[in-house]
Amino acid sequence: MRSHKVIEIRNLTLSTYIIKMEKKDFTFKTGQYITLGFSGSIDRREYSIYSSEQDNFLEVLIKEVEDGLVSKKLKRCKPGDYLDVDGPFGHFSLKEDEISKKKFLFIATGTGISPIHSFIATHPNMDYQLLHGVRMKEEAYERESYQNNNYILCTSREKSGDFHGRVTEYLKENPVPSDTVCYLCGNCHMIYEAYDILEKQGINLGPIHTEVYF
Amino acid sequence: MKKVAFKTLGCRLNQYETDAIASHFQNNGFKLVPFDKEADVYVINSCTVTHQSDHKSRNFINQANRKNPDSVLVVTGCMANNAKTELEGRDEINYVVENDQKSSVYSLVEAHYNGEIFHPSKMNSDLFAYGSTDKGFHTRSMVKIQDGCDNFCTFCIIPSVRGRAVSRPIQDILNNVKSVVANGAKEVVLTGVNIGRYEYEHYRFDDIVEQILDLNGDFRLRISSIEPDGFGDKFLGLLNHPKMTPHLHLCLQSGSDSILLQMRRMYNIKRFKEIVNKVRSIRPDFNITTDIIIGFPNESDQDFESTCNIIKELQFGHVHAFKYSIRKGTRAERMTAQVDERIKTLRSETLRKVAEDVKLQYRNQFIGKEQIVLVEKTDGENAKGYGEHYLPVEFKGYELKKNHFYKVKITDINKDIDPVLIGEQVK
Numbered sequence: 055m056r057s058h059k060v061i062e063i064r065n066l067t068l069s070t071y072i073i074k075m076e077k078k079d080f081t082f083k084t085g086q087y088i089t090l091g092f093s094g095s096i097d098r099r100e101y102s103i104y105s106s107e108q109d110n111f112l113e114v115l116i117k118e119v120e121d122g123l124v125s126k127k128l129k130r131c132k133p134g135d136y137l138d139v140d141g142p143f144g145h146f147s148l149k150e151d152e153i154s155k156k157k158f159l160f161i162a163t164g165t166g167i168s169p170i171h172s173f174i175a176t177h178p179n180m181d182y183q184l185l186h187g188v189r190m191k192e193e194a195y196e197r198e199s200y201q202n203n204n205y206i207l208c209t210s211r212e213k214s215g216d217f218h219g220r221v222t223e224y225l226k227e228n229p230v231p232s233d234t235v236c237y238l239c240g241n242c243h244m245i246y247e248a249y250d251i252l253e254k255q256g257i258n259l260g261p262i263h264t265e266v267y268f
Numbered sequence: 269m270k271k272v273a274f275k276t277l278g279c280r281l282n283q284y285e286t287d288a289i290a291s292h293f294q295n296n297g298f299k300l301v302p303f304d305k306e307a308d309v310y311v312i313n314s315c316t317v318t319h320q321s322d323h324k325s326r327n328f329i330n331q332a333n334r335k336n337p338d339s340v341l342v343v344t345g346c347m348a349n350n351a352k353t354e355l356e357g358r359d360e361i362n363y364v365v366e367n368d369q370k371s372s373v374y375s376l377v378e379a380h381y382n383g384e385i386f387h388p389s390k391m392n393s394d395l396f397a398y399g400s401t402d403k404g405f406h407t408r409s410m411v412k413i414q415d416g417c418d419n420f421c422t423f424c425i426i427p428s429v430r431g432r433a434v435s436r437p438i439q440d441i442l443n444n445v446k447s448v449v450a451n452g453a454k455e456v457v458l459t460g461v462n463i464g465r466y467e468y469e470h471y472r473f474d475d476i477v478e479q480i481l482d483l484n485g486d487f488r489l490r491i492s493s494i495e496p497d498g499f500g501d502k503f504l505g506l507l508n509h510p511k512m513t514p515h516l517h518l519c520l521q522s523g524s525d526s527i528l529l530q531m532r533r534m535y536n537i538k539r540f541k542e543i544v545n546k547v548r549s550i551r552p553d554f555n556i557t558t559d560i561i562i563g564f565p566n567e568s569d570q571d572f573e574s575t576c577n578i579i580k581e582l583q584f585g586h587v588h589a590f591k592y593s594i595r596k597g598t599r600a601e602r603m604t605a606q607v608d609e610r611i612k613t614l615r616s617e618t619l620r621k622v623a624e625d626v627k628l629q630y631r632n633q634f635i636g637k638e639q640i641v642l643v644e645k646t647d648g649e650n651a652k653g654y655g656e657h658y659l660p661v662e663f664k665g666y667e668l669k670k671n672h673f674y675k676v677k678i679t680d681i682n683k684d685i686d687p688v689l690i691g692e693q694v695k
Contacts, residue, residue: 100420100599143420145497145534242529249525249536266529268422268599 056080057093057136061111063129066195069118070165071129072104075137077112082142084176085169085265089143090114091124093136099124102168102239102265103142106175112139115168115195146239146265153177156235161221161248163187163240166267167195170239174200187221187244190214222247225255232256239265270381272298273307274405275328278315280492282345284412284459285370286313287404292374294403303328309340309377313370314347316425319593322347333360340377344370349429363388367415367430371397396436402451407644407653407671408490409453411444412436413476414460419495421521422532422599423564423592430461435468438476442483449485454671455513455642456480457490464498474503481509486673488640488656493517493559496543497534504543507550515555515585515658516547523575527564532599537578544582553633555585555657562619563592563612565603572615576622585630585657587623591616624685631659631687634678638694641676643668660686665693 058075065071073090082088084107091098105113119125131137146169160170160182167186174182184205188194191214194207208224209215217224225248230236236252238245245264252262272293276286289311294300301307310332314325325347332341343355344365355364363376365388372391379386395415402409416431417424445456458477460466466473480489490513506512518540522528525536547554560575579587591612594601639655646652646668655661655676663676676691 096597143418145418242526245529246526253538264529266532268530268603 055138055140058112058139060131060133060135060137062133063131066115067192070116070193070195071118072113072115073128073131073137074105075112075139077110080112080139080142082107083147084172085146085148086142086144087146087169088112088114088139088141090128090140091138092127092131093138095138097124097127098138098140100143102144102146102172104168104171106172108176115165115171117165144265146237146263148173148177148237152235153180156181157231157233158182159230159234159236160184161187161225161236161238161240161244163221163244164193164267165195166240166265168239169265170237171196171199173237185221185224187240188215220244222251225251229255230257232258235263237263237265240267242266242268269297269299270309271301271305271307272309272311273301273303273305273332274311274313275303275332276313276405277321277324277328278313278317278346279461280410280457281412281415281459281461282313282315283406284401284410284457285398286311287401287406287410288371288398289313289373290405291400291403293377295399296374296378300403304331304335306336307332307339308336309342310336311342311344311373314343314345316346316350316429316595318590318595320590322351329355329358329361340380342373342377344373346426346429350425365391368393368395371395395434396440400447400451402448407642408455408457409448410457410459410492411441411448412459413441414463414466417462418465419462419534420532420599422530422603423561423595425595425598426461428597433462433465433467435466438468438471438479441476442479445480445483446485449483449487452671453487454673455488455490457492459492462495462498463492464494473499474506477503477506477512481506481511487511488513488642490658491516493519495519495534496540504546504550507547507554513656513658514551514553515557515656517557517559518543520558520578521561522564522567522571523560523578524567524571527567527571530566530600530603531561531564537574541578541582553637553657555630555659556582557586557658558584558588560587560589560619561592562589562615563607563609565592565600565607566605567592567607572619576619579619579622579626583626583630584623585659586627587619589616589619589623628681628683628687631681631689634659634689635681637678639676639678639689639691641674641691643670643672643674646670655689659689661689661691663691663693666695668693 062074087102089098101114104115187208189211207215208217208221315321340362342363349366369391414435416433418433641653641661643651643653651668675694678689678691680690682688
């Protein structure tokens, strides 16, 4: 476990924010996560890394959980505070031999976009389409990070997105070519449902990768 | 001669580590006695995977202290990591040894008797420094290839108490296997926390299995517990090898995709079935055993029914089922929809019946067939042991010896809770 100094807190919405920390000698594979907590505290939570492998800082995207303990405290941290970082953990990773050869479909809900952001920031030339499912347009976290034609915002509570409805409804209306490599990240229900849809559309079981957010 | 007694809880890796520590004590003049007898030293190799395992460990600590309050009492294993402060606060325990220093238990006790008191944290922390297991509790020779786990399933405390995944150098493993085979081991069992994730330099799990199978000697290889996500077709191809035993303990945990996702398992039911079908296409009577967690948060009646159904469909040779219990610090601890204990108990009873029926059906198919049995206990005419499928067999024969292979014709089955195959030696 290492202590990392907070550089900046970037509020994206009233409840969602990015913590930027010094990276020091920390290395990770894009898609992995860390556990984070205040230095010396036993309360820790898991967050996917938002920044790229090559950035000289470390970022995580956090949504403040109602009645949550850690996400509320972390939101109040200030530049200069120290946070304990443990990791990296997890196997939600791109396959090196596919990155420049395959077409990718990333499907994320809410802050599940965090590891996808890291994928794309690490490999900006990859051929991808990103479906991001949120309730309202304001949750299109840092949309400008993605090439406009590749990012499709699915809003379920209002018509302000590129598609009005859930990502699963978009998938049903827009079948995916069977040679696409799919990565799913977000809540269980979305993954469960999207998985079935993709399978019915002929996507082989192998190339679907999932990471669950709770 | 000083006497030492051991109690091991939990996984096969703990069993291996106890075997090695017990051998170390005996090689240095200690006499091994049963745990319920008076001893000078008691070693409890604990487990913390459920509430129940913590409870059992505490009972054994009390039992050892009652038997001989003046003994040297050592508690090691996962509970020693997870409840270190509590255990260190108990006067009757002399040493609380975390997993990292477990291989130094003998050195710690030896120093104790020489009047040197070391803190366990100052001892050797090599996870692979265990010596031979030749004087342990098992006829099968276990070889540790890996420790720790990086999977972080939401229910599991093991990554916190065993640490991150570490793999043993391949040459050390091969030397270890050669050595145990040269000393007479007839069955080698690979152990670790998550052996399918073995990774040392460019060698993966299937590479190490292939190289062990290619070693000379009259032995067979058993893979112990393995996660369904840690291997590919190369490993499945090796299941045909004459030295490989047709048994895998493939951890399923739930028959519901929704629950598997919430457990953060890295496979779904379809993938699991594909693996089982591939394995059984190699050998239709392949023994696949599994673990099931009952009453994980959010587990509905329908989810539970799916679990019972897949047990019937996949005809598991044995199901190790246990009720989910909250482990502090895991992700599932914070899940809100915890299942009522009474429901967990009812489901456990239902699942136990399903699993027992399936086990009996599975084992019945061996009547009339032959098994190569490695004898563990014998009086010369009657013997008990395990066949290549890891099924218990009792048989009659002539001049039978422990740690020898015998071809046995299965003639009957004893229909107990754990049905034993009955047979006769084939001359």
